Structures are given as structure tokens and as C-alpha cells.
Amino acid sequence: MKSAFASLLLKWNKTTRQRSMPWRGEKDPYLIWLSEVILQQTRVEQGMPYFLRFKKKYPTVKHLALAKEDEVMKLWQGLGYYSRARHLHFTAQYIYRELKGKFPNTYTDIRKLKGVGDYTAAAIASFAFEENKAVVDGNVIRMLARVFGIKTPFDTTAGKKEFATIAQSLIDAEKPGIYNQAIMDFGSLVCLPQSPLCATCVFRKTCVAYNKDLIEDFPVRAKKTEIKNRYLNYLLFRNSKQLLVQKRNEKDIWKGLYELPLIETTKVTAPKSIEKEIKSRLNLAEFKLTERKAYTQMLSHRKIYFHFYEVEVADWASLKWDGAIKTPIRQICNYGFPKTIHLYLSQNSLL
Ligand code: SF4
Numbered sequence: 001m002k003s004a005f006a007s008l009l010l011k012w013n014k015t016t017r018q019r020s021m022p023w024r025g026e027k028d029p030y031l032i033w034l035s036e037v038i039l040q041q042t043r044v045e046q047g048m049p050y051f052l053r054f055k056k057k058y059p060t061v062k063h064l065a066l067a068k069e070d071e072v073m074k075l076w077q078g079l080g081y082y083s084r085a086r087h088l089h090f091t092a093q094y095i096y097r098e099l100k101g102k103f104p105n106t107y108t109d110i111r112k113l114k115g116v117g118d119y120t121a122a123a124i125a126s127f128a129f130e131e132n133k134a135v136v137d138g139n140v141i142r143m144l145a146r147v148f149g150i151k152t153p154f155d156t157t158a159g160k161k162e163f164a165t166i167a168q169s170l171i172d173a174e175k176p177g178i179y180n181q182a183i184m185d186f187g188s189l190v191c192l193p194q195s196p197l198c199a200t201c202v203f204r205k206t207c208v209a210y211n212k213d214l215i216e217d218f219p220v221r222a223k224k225t226e227i228k229n230r231y232l233n234y235l236l237f238r239n240s241k242q243l244l245v246q247k248r249n250e251k252d253i254w255k256g257l258y259e260l261p262l263i264e265t266t267k268v269t270a271p272k273s274i275e276k277e278i279k280s281r282l283n284l285a286e287f288k289l290t291e292r293k294a295y296t297q298m299l300s301h302r303k304i305y306f307h308f309y310e311v312e313v314a315d316w317a318s319l320k321w322d323g324a325i326k327t328p329i330r331q332i333c334n335y336g337f338p339k340t341i342h343l344y345l346s347q348n349s350l351l
Contacts, residue, residue, distance in 0.1 A: 005147070006172040006179060008202045013182035016189070019044070022051060024181070029103040029110075029128040030061045036120045037084050041300070050079055061103060064089065065096035073256045074336040080299070086256050087115025107133045118164070126176040134167035135180045136160075140188025144170075145219035146191060149208030153222035225301055231267060233274050233307045234260040234341065236292070236348070238329070239316045243350065245335060246324040253299065258335040260308075261321045264283065268305060283320045288312040291345075297340050306340050 002010075018024065021044060023035035034054055038047040047342075053075060058064035064072070069089055076085035091113045095103060104110045106129070111121035118136065125131035134140075141154045141163050148166065152159040172179040190197045198210050209215045237244040237260075245258045263277050275289050288311070296307045311320050327335075333351055345351040 002172050002174075003170045005170045005203075009182050009186060010172060010175070010179065010184065012190075012202045013178065015207065016185075018185055018198075022048065022055070024070050027128055029105070029124050030064075031055060032121065032124050032127050033103075033116070034088070035187070036123050037088050037115070040084060040120075041081050042079060047079070050076070052179065055208060058092075060101075061092050062101055064092035065101075069256060070334070074334065077257070077336040077342065078339055080339070082254050082256055084115065091116070103128075105129050107131050123180065126180045130175075130177055131173060131175045132176045134164070134171040134176075135184060136163050136167045137184060137187075139184050139191070140167060142188045142193060142219050143183065143191040146196075146209035146215060147203050147207045148214070149214075151220055153220045156222050159220075159222070180224075206281055228302050229305065230302055231265045231269065231305045231307075233263040233269065233309065234344070235263065235278065235321075236260055236308060236310045237313065237319060237321065237324075238310075238350075242326045242328055243332065244319070244321055244324040245327050245332065246321075254304070254338045256336075258332075258337050259341055261324050270310070274307075274309060281322065282316060284313055284315055286314055293344060295340050295343070306339070306344075308344050 023031060026032050026035070035047075035051050038051050038054070042050075057075060058067060067089065069086070072085055072089045073082065073216050076082060079085075094114065095101060104113065105125075107121050107125035110116055110124050111118065113121075118125075122133040122135045125133050126135065144150060144163060144166055145154065150162065150166070153161055154160070167183075190201055196215060198204050198207070198215070201207065201210070205212050209287075210217045230336045235244075244261055246261060248254050248257055248259055263274060263281075265273075271289060271291050277284075278287065278289065290312070291309045292310050293306075294308070297304045297306065329350055332345070337345065337351075342351060
């Protein structure tokens with residue numbers, strides 16, 4: 001039997017014109033997966049061109065599986081959270097090779113794929129295969145917390161369990177795909193984080209947060225996000241035809257992307273100290289260091305301080321920097337760089 005909540009939600013859904021999005025109504029599990037991964041931590045407007053580019057270049061899981069990692073990373077450039085692209089590529093290869101190209105068709109099997117969490121598995125299972133599995137994302141949590149006055153912090157184990165149980169108890173078992181799309185749309189169009197549209201909301205008669213005037217108190221969060229600072233000093237070594245670049249292979253932000261030779265420090269560091277560090281790492285005694293540009297960039301848990309330096313060396317042929325390769329300048333447009341490095345290289349007409 002349909003819950004009263006589901007009836008109201010679906011009624012709202014019928015009478016509301018939804019934004020047109022290229023993945024709406026999609027039944028191909030691969031394309032649903034692609035859109036959901038792109039939309040994690042990303043606004044629809046920002047994610048849409050990436051989805052269209054990926055869909056065009058890799059229309060099937062096989063196309064993505066056979067692509068080179070550098071190519072996938074390059075296409076993802078600018079979208080951030082690069083582990084998403086690496087997992088996407090890895091999982092496409094797994095589906096192609098191990099599952100003979102057949103996308104799993106149950107929540108349990110989809111959830112086993114690398115990089116696929118509860119939310120994405122529920123979205124694919126319900127949209128593509130009409131499996132009765134409720135999605136729980138930030139929009140759903142906010143709305144359920146307000147409507148039912150749920151005080152358990154959503155970022156705790158108990159909270160995750162409670163929200164998942166309540167969401168599952170409300171779903172319309174006959175139309176799980178439409179219901180899931182509707183509840184996410186409702187959270188992003190009506191029950192907004194700031195200034196929700198309560199005056200016209202179909203839940204306002206029973207909504208606990210609205211009736212107790214406690215909208216800003218929901219949802220409840222337990223942890224405060226701690227912001228860590230990182231200090232990245234990048235060195236531009238170049239001559240008229242080449243420059244040094246290196247791939248980020250460590251388990252860290254931007255893994256799989258390219259960068260310039262790097263000196264990471266624990267605080268903003270004076271050029272004199274950077275010069276000393278270069279001396280200890282470079283195989284050449286003679287070089288000239290010039291400070292060029294500084295930027296800051298906020299990521300979800302980090303503030304990154306970038307300092308770019310140019311290092312001129314007289315003996316280009318002998319130049320070596322551990323881990324870096326000499327690359328023709330005309331080819332660096334084929335490499336994926338983190339946003340700020342890309343900006344610096346573009347501003348210096350290198351991209
Ligand atoms: S009444 Fe307001 S707070 Fe409650 S569900 Fe509707 S929009 Fe959200």
C-alpha cells in the first residue's frame with residue numbers, strides 16, 4: 001500500500017514541470033551510473049556538459065573500458081573529485097572484462113562495484129530495473145529530517161541507518177523509479193537548504209520543522225568539517241619547446257592527473273627556502289628562481305595555497321627532476337591538469 005507521504009509526493013510530481021535533463025527517464029544502467037557519478041558533489045549545470053561529452057565519446061561501457069586512463073582524466077578535467085573518474089574507468093573495465101560487458105541488474109550486485117555506494121546503487125536499480133530501493137542523498141535527508149522532525153545526526157552510523165529505514169518505508173513499491181526521482185527533485189526544488197518554499201509546500205500541514213518553526217535546525221549534523229591547509233609550490237622548468245611535467249601517482253588529491261615539479265611545504269615558504277630545496281634536489285648547480293604567481297583554492301576539506309615559480313636553467317639537456325619528464329609544449333594540451341595548474345599554464349600561453 002502506498003504511504004500518505006508517497007501519495008502527496010507523487011501528486012506534487014504530476015503537477016510540477018521538471019527541469020529537462022539529458023539523463024531524465026534514462027533506462028540504460030551505464031548512462032544512469034555515468035550521470036550519477038558526475039552529479040556527486042557537482043551542480044547539475046556544471047555536470048551537464050560533462051555528461052554529454054562522456055556520453056558522446058564513450059556511449060557504452062565497452063567504449064569507456066577500452067579508453068586510456070589519461071584520456072578519461074583529461075575529459076574529467078575541471079570537475080574535481082578525480083577519484084570518481086578513476087573508479088568509473090576501473091569499474092567499466094571490470095564490467096567489460098569480468099562480467100562480459102553486462103551491467104549488473106540488482107541493487108546487491110550493483111553495490112558490489114568499486115566506487116558505487118548505497119545511493120548510486122539504489123538510483124541505478126530503481127531507475128533502470130524498477131527495483132524497490134529508496135535513494136537517500138542530501139536532498140532526501142534534509143526533507144525527511146524536516147517533515148518528520150528527525151533529530152538523529154545524519155552523519156552518524158545510527159543516523160544513516162535511521163534515514164535509510166524511514167526512506168525505504170515510504171517508497172511507492174509500484175513506481176520506485178518515479179518515486180525516487182520525485183523525492184530528489186522535491187528536495188532540490190522545494191525543500192531547499194536555505195529559504196525552502198514552505199508556503200506552497202504539499203507537506204506543510206504535517207511538516208514538523210515548519211509547524212514548530214525549526215526549519216533551520218534540520219537536518220542535524222554531528223561533526224564539524226575540519227579544514228586542512230596544503231602549501232604547494234610549483235616549479236615551471238621550460239625552454240622554447242619543452243617543459244617538465246609529472247604524473248600524480250600517490251594516493252592523494254588529483255591522483256592520475258599531471259602537474260609541474262612540486263615542492264610541498266607545511267606553511268607559506270619564502271623563495272630563499274624554496275631555492276635551497278631546489279638545490280638539494282636538482283642535478284644542476286646553476287639556476288635562477290623567479291616567483292610568478294600565487295592562488296588559493298578551496299576544496300571540500302582543504303584550502304590549497306599555490307605558489308608558482310619559474311626556474312631558468314642554462315643546461316636544459318642535462319636537466320633532471322626526479323619523477324618528471326620533458327614534454328613538448330605543443331602536446332601538453334593532451335594532459336589533464338588540476339584546475340589551478342591549468343589556469344596558470346593558460347595564463348602563460350602554454351595551453
Ligand atoms: S513545509 Fe517547508 S520544510 Fe517542510 S517539507 Fe515543505 S518545504 Fe520542506
